[in-house]
Amino acid sequence: MNKKIKLGMIGAGSFSREHLEGIRGLKNAEIVAIADSIEERAKEKAETFAIPSYYKDYKELLAREDIDAVTLPLPDQVHCQIAVDALRAGKHVLCEKPMALDIEECKTMIAAAKETGKQLMVGQIGRYTPAFVKAKQLVEEGVIGDLVFIESEYAHDYSKIGGTGGWRVTPERHPILGGGCHAIDLIRMIAGNPTEVTAYATNKVLLDWPINDTTIGIMKFENGVIGKVFNSHGCKRKYTMRTAVYGTKGTLIFDNTTPFISVFKEELNGMDSFLGEDQQVIEMKLPVQLNNHNCAGEIEDFCDCILNNRPVTTDGVEGASTVSVGLAIVKSVETGLPVKVDYNF
Numbered sequence: 001m002n003k004k005i006k007l008g009m010i011g012a013g014s015f016s017r018e019h020l021e022g023i024r025g026l027k028n029a030e031i032v033a034i035a036d037s038i039e040e041r042a043k044e045k046a047e048t049f050a051i052p053s054y055y056k057d058y059k060e061l062l063a064r065e066d067i068d069a070v071t072l073p074l075p076d077q078v079h080c081q082i083a084v085d086a087l088r089a090g091k092h093v094l095c096e097k098p099m100a101l102d103i104e105e106c107k108t109m110i111a112a113a114k115e116t117g118k119q120l121m122v123g124q125i126g127r128y129t130p131a132f133v134k135a136k137q138l139v140e141e142g143v144i145g146d147l148v149f150i151e152s153e154y155a156h157d158y159s160k161i162g163g164t165g166g167w168r169v170t171p172e173r174h175p176i177l178g179g180g181c182h183a184i185d186l187i188r189m190i191a192g193n194p195t196e197v198t199a200y201a202t203n204k205v206l207l208d209w210p211i212n213d214t215t216i217g218i219m220k221f222e223n224g225v226i227g228k229v230f231n232s233h234g235c236k237r238k239y240t241m242r243t244a245v246y247g248t249k250g251t252l253i254f255d256n257t258t259p260f261i262s263v264f265k266e267e268l269n270g271m272d273s274f275l276g277e278d279q280q281v282i283e284m285k286l287p288v289q290l291n292n293h294n295c296a297g298e299i300e301d302f303c304d305c306i307l308n309n310r311p312v313t314t315d316g317v318e319g320a321s322t323v324s325v326g327l328a329i330v331k332s333v334e335t336g337l338p339v340k341v342d343y344n345f
């Protein structure tokens, strides 16, 4: 029988359910323990998902030698401390996004992974969203020519989700880091690292939140590519990560909740004679599977990397790079100046 990774989970709050449902169908992993500082939550998840053990103190879970790796659906503010403890206890770590809320913590996590030789993966789940994976592949295959401009948005109305009184509503958890990191990471996945950002932000909806609810960051990349990220936690629309990628020979428009990618092309293998007189481009709809929170794919890949000694895709440096772009945007908002993004970890 193929080996299975024995997983522990620290954090039994709302997103742990998605991790647990993802693990349930996997052939290369099994969950053997869960911990939460609110013990009843760990107990409830253990009962619902038939997990053999649960703990209040995560250090008891980390002390178990039979556990190979842990996933950490925990508040952003404790990612660093608990990821480092887990790495030092000899566990591979899948930490939720955003990796951390400041660069010093990201550096500490990267150093701990290096020192222990254990894999540290950051759960940038967009890397496993079928439309995003397909769009990256189309760009790499040259379907839209050379990249010109990329924009992505994370528009998610938090006024009903709430969060007031919880860890999400703190001055250091800027929405551009918390939710916006998905759009930043998607931009980085397709266009690489922006070198400089200029940003503006405002707060007109979530007036009792100590951060801006709406932010735009414009970006400069190598090779003349330009980009934009938009993040709103106050928008009055359905949740979306609408993204557009413009190239010299075509354009892609897609999101995480539409079952197709729109592909616009000037010509299609020399068949431009099919264009009508007023028509300048051919539009095609390329079907894609919908799977917005593909935790199964993400955790399966994490375990496969461990089993086959293959480096994870979104390691500490990748996670920190996305955080660093977000922090540069925050700094540009504060200073009113363009900010170079620091990738020195």
Ligand SMILES: NC(=O)c1ccc[n+]([C@@H]2O[C@H](COP(=O)([O-])OP(=O)(O)OC[C@H]3O[C@@H](n4cnc5c(N)ncnc54)[C@H](O)[C@@H]3O)[C@@H](O)[C@H]2O)c1
Binding pocket: 010, 011, 012, 013, 014, 015, 016, 035, 036, 037, 038, 041, 058, 072, 073, 074, 075, 076, 078, 096, 097, 098, 123, 125, 178, 293
């Ligand atoms: N990938 C995604 O799309 C996605 C979606 C939602 C949330 N998230 C991320 O998942 C993480 C968790 O979010 P959530 O919505 O589940 O939060 P949550 O508040 O519902 O759950 C967090 C849990 O961690 C527990 N906890 C806090 N400190 C602890 C400690 N020191 N030891 C043990 N347990 C502790 C809390 O008691 C709580 O049960 C966050 O980083 C968030 O950004 C990611």
